Amino acid sequence: MSSIRRSTGFTLLVAAAITLSACGNNAAGNGNTATASGSPSQGNAPAQTAAATEKPAKQTLRILSGVAGGKTPEENEQFEQEIERLTGIEIEIEKPAADYSKKLMAALAGGEKYDLVYMGKTEMDQLVDQGVLTRLNDLIEASPVLSDPAVIEPGEWEQVKYGDGDIYSIFNKKEGGTLPIVRQDWMDKLELDQPTTLDEFYTVLKAFKEQDPDGNGQADTYGLSTSGLYDIQGFMSAAGVKYRYVIDSEGKRSIPYATEAAVPVYEWFAKLYKEGILDPNFATNDTAKMRELFLSDRVGMVTYWDAWVGLFNNMRQTEDPDTAFVAKGITGAAAPDGSYMLRRGDPSVWGIPVNAEHPDAAIAFMEFWHSEPGNILSTLGIEGVDWTKGSDGSYALTETGGEHGMDHGAPFPSNTKFVNPIGTLPGAMEAREMIFSNNSAVELSTADWPNAEKIVQSYAFKAMMGELPAAEAVKSMNAELKSAGLID
Amino acid sequence: MPRFRQHTGLYLMFIPVIVYFLIFLYFPLLRAFTISLQEFRMIGDRPFVGLDQYKAVLADPFFWQALKNTLMIGAGQLAFGFVASLLAALSLGEVLNPLFRKINQMILYLPHLFSWVIVGGIWIVLLSPDGGMINELLKLAGLGQPVHFLAEERYARWIMIGTSVWKEMGYTCIIYLAAMTLINPSLYEAARIDGAGRLKQLLYVTLPQLVPTMKTVFVLQLLGVLRMFDQLVVMRNPAIYREVDVLMTYVYENGIQQFQMDLASAASFLIIAATLLLTFIFSRVSKYDLS
Numbered sequence: 001m002s003s004i005r006r007s008t009g010f011t012l013l014v015a016a017a018i019t020l021s022a023c024g025n026n027a028a029g030n031g032n033t034a035t036a037s038g039s040p041s042q043g044n045a046p047a048q049t050a051a052a053t054e055k056p057a058k059q060t061l062r063i064l065s066g067v068a069g070g071k072t073p074e075e076n077e078q079f080e081q082e083i084e085r086l087t088g089i090e091i092e093i094e095k096p097a098a099d100y101s102k103k104l105m106a107a108l109a110g111g112e113k114y115d116l117v118y119m120g121k122t123e124m125d126q127l128v129d130q131g132v133l134t135r136l137n138d139l140i141e142a143s144p145v146l147s148d149p150a151v152i153e154p155g156e157w158e159q160v161k162y163g164d165g166d167i168y169s170i171f172n173k174k175e176g177g178t179l180p181i182v183r184q185d186w187m188d189k190l191e192l193d194q195p196t197t198l199d200e201f202y203t204v205l206k207a208f209k210e211q212d213p214d215g216n217g218q219a220d221t222y223g224l225s226t227s228g229l230y231d232i233q234g235f236m237s238a239a240g241v242k243y244r245y246v247i248d249s250e251g252k253r254s255i256p257y258a259t260e261a262a263v264p265v266y267e268w269f270a271k272l273y274k275e276g277i278l279d280p281n282f283a284t285n286d287t288a289k290m291r292e293l294f295l296s297d298r299v300g301m302v303t304y305w306d307a308w309v310g311l312f313n314n315m316r317q318t319e320d321p322d323t324a325f326v327a328k329g330i331t332g333a334a335a336p337d338g339s340y341m342l343r344r345g346d347p348s349v350w351g352i353p354v355n356a357e358h359p360d361a362a363i364a365f366m367e368f369w370h371s372e373p374g375n376i377l378s379t380l381g382i383e384g385v386d387w388t389k390g391s392d393g394s395y396a397l398t399e400t401g402g403e404h405g406m407d408h409g410a411p412f413p414s415n416t417k418f419v420n421p422i423g424t425l426p427g428a429m430e431a432r433e434m435i436f437s438n439n440s441a442v443e444l445s446t447a448d449w450p451n452a453e454k455i456v457q458s459y460a461f462k463a464m465m466g467e468l469p470a471a472e473a474v475k476s477m478n479a480e481l482k483s484a485g486l487i488d
Numbered sequence: 489m490p491r492f493r494q495h496t497g498l499y500l501m502f503i504p505v506i507v508y509f510l511i512f513l514y515f516p517l518l519r520a521f522t523i524s525l526q527e528f529r530m531i532g533d534r535p536f537v538g539l540d541q542y543k544a545v546l547a548d549p550f551f552w553q554a555l556k557n558t559l560m561i562g563a564g565q566l567a568f569g570f571v572a573s574l575l576a577a578l579s580l581g582e583v584l585n586p587l588f589r590k591i592n593q594m595i596l597y598l599p600h601l602f603s604w605v606i607v608g609g610i611w612i613v614l615l616s617p618d619g620g621m622i623n624e625l626l627k628l629a630g631l632g633q634p635v636h637f638l639a640e641e642r643y644a645r646w647i648m649i650g651t652s653v654w655k656e657m658g659y660t661c662i663i664y665l666a667a668m669t670l671i672n673p674s675l676y677e678a679a680r681i682d683g684a685g686r687l688k689q690l691l692y693v694t695l696p697q698l699v700p701t702m703k704t705v706f707v708l709q710l711l712g713v714l715r716m717f718d719q720l721v722v723m724r725n726p727a728i729y730r731e732v733d734v735l736m737t738y739v740y741e742n743g744i745q746q747f748q749m750d751l752a753s754a755a756s757f758l759i760i761a762a763t764l765l766l767t768f769i770f771s772r773v774s775k776y777d778l779s
Contacts, residue, residue: 105747109530126747130529228726274633280617283639283727354531450746451550454729461639461727484549 060090061361064107066100066118067172067348068369068378068409069093075385075400079408082382087368089361108132113355115362121346122445124160124169129447133168133351134359145367146170152370152414159347159442169349170366173378173410176306177344177435178231183300184328186213198238198268198333202277208300209277216297224272225279225299227290229257229457232269233343234303234332239265240341244443245452252488253446257456258477266463266470273465283461294327305345306432307411310425314405317426329431331438340438347442369410375418378410387422395421452486524753541754551755554738557645557731562713564649565656570706573657574698577664578690593665596658604655608722611651612638644728652719660705667701668694703774710770714763735759 070076076095083091094114096103101123108117108127119127127133140146152171160169180201187194187204190211195201205223207213214221226232233243241256248254256262272278279285279299291308293299295315309329316325331340350369352362368374380387386401386408397406405411405425412432455477463473481487492499524541526534545551576596583589599607614621617634626635637643675693684692717736724732733741735755743752 102744105530105744109747109749127530130747131532132530280634280636283636284612284725447746450741454550454726454733457726458641458730462641465636465639467640 059358059361060092061116061358061365062114063091063093063365064104064112064114064117065093065095065409066104066120068118069095070382070408071404075382078382078385079377082377083365083368086373086377087365089365089368091365108353111355113357114353115356115358116350116352116365118172118348118350119169120348121159121442124347124349124351125447127351127353128162128168132353134354134356135166135168136170136352137165137167139359139363140167140170143363143367145370146363150416153416156347156414160349169347169351170370171414172348172350172369174412174414175345175347176412176432177342177440178233178303178305179329179342179431179434180234180301180303180332181294181309181312181327181431182330183208183213183294184326185324186300188326189213189215194330196331196334198235198265201235201333202268202272205272205277205301206275209275213300214297220298222279222293222299223277224282224301225285225290225293226282226303227285227287228283229460230287231303231343232265233341234330235268236262236265237341238333238335240335240339241265242341242441242443243343244445244449247444254487255452255456255481257460258474258481258487260471260474263463263470263474266460266473269464270466270470278464283465306435307407307425307428309431310428311405311407313426314402318402326427328427329434331434342435342438342440344435344440344442370413370415372415372418375410375413375415376421378408378413379406379420380422381406381408397422448486451484452481455480455484455486520753520756523749524757526750528748528750528753530747537750541750542758544751545755545758550733551735551738553730554733554735558714558716558734561645561648561652561732561734562716564645565652565716566706566709566713568649569653569656569660569709570702572653573660573705574664574702576657576661577668578694580661580665581668581694582686593658593662596661598658599655600659602655604718604722607651607655608719611647612723615647638723638725639727641728641731644724644731648719648723648732651723652716655719660709663705664698664701667698671697706774707767707770710766711763714759714766 068079070079076093080091080093083089100118101120104117104119104123105126107114124133145151156171156174157167160167160171162168182204186192186208190207190213192204192207193200195204208221208223210219212219212221229243231243236243236257239261241259241261243257244255246254246256269278273280273282279290279293281289285293287304290299290302291304291312294302295312306329309327312327313325316323316327332342334340350362350366352359356362369378376383380395380397381401381404383389385398386404387395387397389395406420406422459468459473459477459480462468463470468476478487523534525536525538527537527540528534580589580592580596583592615623615637617623617636620634622637623634635643637647671694675697676689679689679693714735716734717740720732720734720737721740724737736759739752739755739759742748742755
């Protein structure tokens with residue numbers, strides 16, 4: 001026992017000695033600093049010296065980003081340096097590799113302070129509801145860039161308004177939409193015309209399944225693949241029904257996919273499934289699996305984002321410059337009156353949390369992001385890394401820039417004055433035009449949607465896989481949604 | 489007190505463990521309980537709402553559906569897992585060749601070592617309608633249309649039960665085998681003298697001697713029933729959500745995906761209460777001493 005006491009006493013003595021010597025060093029250090037600066041060590045001289053040499057505290061803008069930034073941690077650092085070079089704002093971008101939404105919520109709930117956070121519509125709804133985001137109406141109105149209708153079109157703001165017109169976020173880019181994407185080279189090879197009705201789509205997809213479009217002599221292709229119900233809107237367009245909620249002027253909620261109008265489309269899918277034209281894994285595919293099937297010549301048509309038309313073409317051409325692969329967006333199936341109803345993507349936005357330390361710098365960054373240099377950065381990437389500028393002022397992508405597909409957070413900026421100096425990836429702009437000229441609208445979801453979606457998906461899959469007659473599936477879907485209080 | 493003084497050093501060694509549990513278990517538990525009584529907001533005030541969140545959970549039909557799924561899948565896993573591992577242990581106990589026995593033990597035990605991400609991925613590929621081994625075998629057997637096992641609700645729960653039993657039976661089997669080695673050989677000798685054959689020795693010596701182990705195994709598995717999560721997250725998909733959504737996925741979706749931490753915390757405490765209740769009932773029924 002006495003030995004323990006002795007050793008404890010010794011430990012305390014050593015600790016005290018270290019502490020005292022540290023204090024001594026500190027004092028000595030201070031003294032040395034004063035002497036080195038040439039100030040006499042008397043009176044208030046040290047304070048005066050500090051004031052004279054002190055620079056204004058440098059502000060570091062902390063951003064939590066899901067898409068903007070480098071593709072790798074190394075490029076992300078270069079991205080930060082490029083922003084600092086272009087704006088003078090010191091910046092720190094945290095870009096999680098995966099599960100962005102969860103990390104955003106966990107970070108904010110944990111008290112992390114960011115000046116700017118990127119988010120989708122769902123997260124924005126949740127954060128606005130919880131009072132996490134700063135109201136930005138005044139800041140936007142005061143900004144000559146952000147209030148410029150040529151930079152962000154006035155109609156776009158309607159997508160992010162709450163209550164009496166309160167705005168809590170600023171757009172990251174101009175969202176496109178989803179549409180059927182077809183292997184145009186297969187269409188040409190099999191001499192097929194572009195389909196516009198469900199029957200014509202059936203003919204094309206059947207040919208993809210049965211006529212060996214990839215020419216490998218094996219029956220190993222499917223006509224169509226999707227990733228669950230994501231996104232069959234291009235075919236539901238034939239029935240004129242839209243995914244998620246529709247709320248009428250009296251506030252009554254309905255889900256058009258759960259109405260009789262959708263029955264013929266479910267029946268059409270059931271026919272595709274039964275005949276092996278539809279990828280049998282469609283119900284369990286994730287989007288990566290669906291893309292892989294399309295890129296590996298296993299399927300002739302997928303439904304996906306307009307920008308991916310260009311990315312698909314770019315990927316295959318980068319892999320093999322002589323490839324015959326041509327992806328092309330098509331408008332989907334027309335309703336009997338000849339109209340289309342495609343899906344426009346939810347807005348992706350930036351918000352300033354109420355605990356942000358530098359909201360003004362955040363607005364300055366947003367102004368940069370929507371200016372031409374910002375547009376160049378968000379599309380082409382970093383000068384000298386992703387692209388170079390010739391003596392004649394022309395832009396050229398480097399090998400790295402080519403691999404990055406002209407996407408560094410906003411491949412299609414909101415700024416209507418911006419023209420990509422390189423041009424867009426093959427097929428992307430045509431697909432985008434189809435979205436904006438064919439009645440594409442954002443889908444409406446509410447806090448109840450995740451629960452409603454489970455019921456919709458369950459019966460829709462049963463109908464599409466032929467487990468239940470489509471009419472019966474829709475009837476049950478509707479009844480269950482009503483009994484759960486999810487539609488009125 | 490004198491005994492405490494005598495072992496002061498040992499008691500001091502407990503301190504890090506106690507601190508660890510206080511910080512990483514009991515403090516978060518207390519915080520979660522507090523949140524379950526509030527209207528959760530990430531920033532700003534969190535008004536006290538009493539038991540409103542608990543009432544909201546109990547009024548939610550998706551909670552009851554999740555509870556139903558949990559109990560059905562859990563009961564299947566308990567029953568089939570119990571029988572399968574016991575049968576495997578008894579069968580291996582009859583194997584005399586030690587090498588053959590060890591190889592079989594290893595094969596049975598191996599799936600337990602892999603995470604559900606691996607095991608779930610393997611089964612998703614095996615059950616795929618596009619080139620999956622099961623469907624290829626069915627095709628060889630003359631079945632025309634491939635079956636999308638993982639997208640049809642009628643198979644969903646059975647697949648979750650079957651794959652779980654497949655993965656975990658080896659582990660439980662090892663516990664039974666270990667218990668079997670502790671059975672006093674003189675009991676078998678006495679049984680043989682009394683004219684008992686292999687079957688009667690099994691029924692009247694081995695099984696009764698394994699009852700305490702069975703109780704332990706059962707209570708351990710029972711404690712895990714309401715907490716099943718990894719397997720379901722890996723193997724479920726939108727086509728079968730409604731058949732395989734369990735209590736922990738309900739908490740995960742509400743808490744992590746929709747960030748309704750108040751509702752999710754309330755649901756978590758209901759699960760803890762239900763687990764305690766189940767364990768209490770089992771201990772009463774089986775006269776198993778939990779201490």
